Amino acid sequence: MSPVDRRTVLKAGGAIAALALTGAAEVLPAGAGAGNLAGATAGPDWAGFQKSIKGTVYLPGKPGYPTVRQLFNPRWDTIAPAGVVRTANATDVQKAINFARKNKLVSVPKSGGHSYVGASTVSKGLVVDVSAMRSMSYSGNVLTVGAGAKLYDVHAFLDKYGKSLPTGTCPTVGIAGLTLGGGMGVHTRAFGLTCDRIQSLGVITADGVARNVSATSDPDLFWALRGGGGGNLGIVTSFRLITIPAAKLGFFRLTWPEAKAADVVRGWQKFAVAAPIASWGNLHIDAKSNGTLSIHVLGISTTGNGAAAAAELESYVGSKAATRSFAVRSHMEAVNYLGGGATSPRQGFLAGSDVLKPMSAPTITALLGAVKAAARVKLPASAILDPLGGQSAKIPSGGSSWGHRSAVGVVQWYTGLAAHPTSAQLKAAQTFISNGHKAVRPSTAGGYVNYVETGRSVSTYYGANYARLQAVRKKYDPTNFFHNAYTIA
Numbered sequence: 184m185s186p187v188d189r190r191t192v193l194k195a196g197g198a199i200a201a202l203a204l205t206g207a208a209e210v211l212p213a214g215a216g217a218g219n220l221a222g223a224t225a226g227p228d229w230a231g232f233q234k235s236i237k238g239t240v241y242l243p244g245k246p247g248y249p250t251v252r253q254l255f256n257p258r259w260d261t262i263a264p265a266g267v268v269r270t271a272n273a274t275d276v277q278k279a280i281n282f283a284r285k286n287k288l289v290s291v292p293k294s295g296g297h298s299y300v301g302a303s304t305v306s307k308g309l310v311v312d313v314s315a316m317r318s319m320s321y322s323g324n325v326l327t328v329g330a331g332a333k334l335y336d337v338h339a340f341l342d343k344y345g346k347s348l349p350t351g352t353c354p355t356v357g358i359a360g361l362t363l364g365g366g367m368g369v370h371t372r373a374f375g376l377t378c379d380r381i382q383s384l385g386v387i388t389a390d391g392v393a394r395n396v397s398a399t400s401d402p403d404l405f406w407a408l409r410g411g412g413g414g415n416l417g418i419v420t421s422f423r424l425i426t427i428p429a430a431k432l433g434f435f436r437l438t439w440p441e442a443k444a445a446d447v448v449r450g451w452q453k454f455a456v457a458a459p460i461a462s463w464g465n466l467h468i469d470a471k472s473n474g475t476l477s478i479h480v481l482g483i484s485t486t487g488n489g490a491a492a493a494a495e496l497e498s499y500v501g502s503k504a505a506t507r508s509f510a511v512r513s514h515m516e517a518v519n520y521l522g523g524g525a526t527s528p529r530q531g532f533l534a535g536s537d538v539l540k541p542m543s544a545p546t547i548t549a550l551l552g553a554v555k556a557a558a559r560v561k562l563p564a565s566a567i568l569d570p571l572g573g574q575s576a577k578i579p580s581g582g583s584s585w586g587h588r589s590a591v592g593v594v595q596w597y598t599g600l601a602a603h604p605t606s607a608q609l610k611a612a613q614t615f616i617s618n619g620h621k622a623v624r625p626s627t628a629g630g631y632v633n634y635v636e637t638g639r640s641v642s643t644y645y646g647a648n649y650a651r652l653q654a655v656r657k658k659y660d661p662t663n664f665f666h667n668a669y670t671i672a
């Protein structure tokens with residue numbers, strides 16, 4: 184989801200009280216916890232499991248369960264896990280994996296719960312929810328963060344030290360899911376992907392072994408976890424991430440009329456390839472309910488000079504924008520502007536993606552045609568194009584399984600939906616996404632794993648790195664303990 188979309192969607196959320204950034208389990212509804220497991224006699228020994236851990240187990244019909252099983256997208260509310268364990272520390276995670284194995288429960292990790300396909304929940308299985316493991320510390324330019332921290336909290340914490348991280352912008356996305364699949368945002372071109380900042384990780388693998396993974400310790404796993412996608416290779420309990428300065432950002436926002444749409448896409452593409460790495464711009468092509476397209480670019484310069492970056496984009500487009508606005512924002516002003524505040528309300532949506540190689544003129548025409556077709560049927564759809572290149576084109580030291588270093592950018596096919604859409608609404612949204620894929624087929628290099636979707640072959644998220652990822656997965660998860668329709672097989 185793009186910053187502007189998010190801003191529109193999330194504005195309604197308002198501010199929440201600051202979260203306590205501790206490693207302790209959250210304050211839970213009265214009655215939640217071991218005492219509520221009385222009567223859970225059949226099958227797994229849930230009461231014994233609860234007694235063995237510091238965190239909390241939630242079971243169907245018991246207090247807390249309806250809330251802890253929710254994901255960001257209400258579409259997945261129908262999925263009922265056999266249990267959710269909100270772990271308090273890495274030992275709890277180990278015990279959860281061992282409990283799941285012993286009881287033959289399919290087990291999935293959950294951090295921020297923003298999976299596009301509901302991959303962080305599982306019917307009749309065990310959800311290992313690490314969201315209470317969100318403690319943070321900072322030393323020597325490195326952030327140590329629990330795998331359950333949310334992006335807003337990470338930025339608010341780092342701001343105290345004059346530091347930041349290249350991340351996405353939705354305040355409630357989990358650091359774990361975002362980082363393991365890549366992590367794109369306004370700093371991608373200047374500082375690389377979130378996964379490129381990993382120095383080491385605490386991981387519990389399928390065998391229940393706790394590992395401190397780095398370039399020198401389990402280096403093959405270190406390579407695989409930097410872009411291999413969440414849920415594939417173990418449960419990450421903590422990250423050590425190399426920070427960046429929390430510099431002021433120069434923002435620009437440019438709009439063009441629909442008649443200029445093809446020029447803008449062509450110009451944006453050139454900008455993504457040739458602009459200085461300090462410049463970044465997110466192109467939105469939105470279907471409006473009157474059948475027309477709205478075209479705008481929201482961009483930044485890490486030099487603080489948004490006007491210069493905008494002028495460069497305009498020179499590639501070949502015309503001045505119809506409207507232009509500029510602002511200079513501090514680190515937290517930028518975080519709040521891009522994410523719409525400290526939290527975000529749940530939102531129904533269906534989305535997919537294509538990682539883009541350079542697009543020819545006919546492919547650009549086809550891309551615009553796909554959004555126009557959605558506008559004609561009044562579907563609230565967008566093609567949102569994020570640039571890659573710059574620092575994200577370089578493989579970081581220690582290597583990385585992120586498979587799209589030479590791509591121009593990523594287009595996301597996004598449709599907002601009701602919490603519980605009808606099958607006709609879902610079908611219309613799916614048609615838009617399929618049309619989008621078809622339109623850019625000559626230029627697609629695969630999909631972005633953080634925008635994972637149904638019906639796409641898993642290998643296409645990883646480019647040439649898939650075979651090596653399969654080998655690493657086989658080594659660390661030989662019995663296929665972590666598995667669902669979206670895992671590396």
Ligand SMILES: Cc1cc2nc3c(=O)[nH]c(=O)nc-3n(C[C@H](O)[C@H](O)[C@H](O)COP(=O)(O)OP(=O)(O)OC[C@H]3O[C@@H](n4cnc5c(N)ncnc54)[C@H](O)[C@@H]3O)c2cc1C
Nearest residue numbers: 294295296297298303351352353357360361367413414419
């Ligand atoms: C509103 C919105 C805005 C977004 N904006 C951006 C953006 O700006 N940039 C961007 O790059 N992406 C963005 N995304 C995509 C986002 O990066 C992915 O959805 C990401 O996987 C979410 O991570 P999560 O922890 O919140 O989700 P979860 O649903 O908790 O997890 C996602 C996946 O990771 C696995 N996982 C979770 N925790 C762990 C763990 N501790 N160890 C191992 N695996 C784990 C889960 O099993 C699941 O497969 C956005 C998504 C949404 C819904």
